[in-house]
Amino acid sequence: MININDHEELRKLVGMYFDQQLDPPTQTAFLEKVDSDPDYQQAYQHELMIRSKIKKHIHRPVDSSQLVQAIKNQILKP
């Protein structure tokens, strides 16, 4: 059962959810609160958005196909 009185605790709970640190019943209760409580919804959406932006702005290889082929050539020789 989640009983949040304090904004700081809500932030911590949101962080734990995104870090997959909540046990299944707490996670279910948390998601129900996100659906019904605007404070929870706002905190959830904000965290989701920031984490997505960080992921989006990270350097990633444009194309891995050449490397995949090089590995295959080196390892999967007949």
Next chain:
Amino acid sequence: MHDKTLKDKYDTLFEEELLPHVSALQTFAYHLTYNQEDADDLVQETYLKAYRFIDKYQKGTNAKAWLFKILKNAFINEYRKKSKQPSKVDFEEIVAYHDTDDHQITGYSDLREEIFLHMMGDEVTSAINSLPIDFRTVILLCDIEGFTYEEIAAIIDVPIGTVRSRLFRARNLLKEKLTKYALAHGYTDVRGQKRKSASSDETRHQEEE
């Protein structure tokens, strides 16, 4: 005949379960080595090692975590010695080795969306790359690759409490760096200004009375 069947089995396992993670490993390797060529060499070496020990891998288990662990070990044991990049040791890196009781969980709730407005592409990568290696590693494994604390602990061989503590410090440092970058590029943090302005209006009003 028996060897050929075994090789076919391992080759299939390799293609189906290990090769799909090349791109994720490249991203991780890039942020460890700072350049794509070295990153690709490190990934290739990781796959060579994985294939050499493929008989130890159990089909259907966590291939991604296994590969990340091999890559991390390869980086520490071999690549880092030959790397042209000098290893960065600073205060935070020293602190990271003395992880103690920072068992707090922190996310990004205090970071503003607006700070990303002026970012053109690689600012997040630069900010992550400027973190000490232990902090950089946990950010990449948790926030970019989505590993759990337990998986990260297994990949980097530290207790879960250390993962939590490093992540806490790493995120605080990353937020600081991203905010500094945004402020230098025209972002203004207006939080608290309304309150300040309302309070000064009130003071002015009282003085007038």
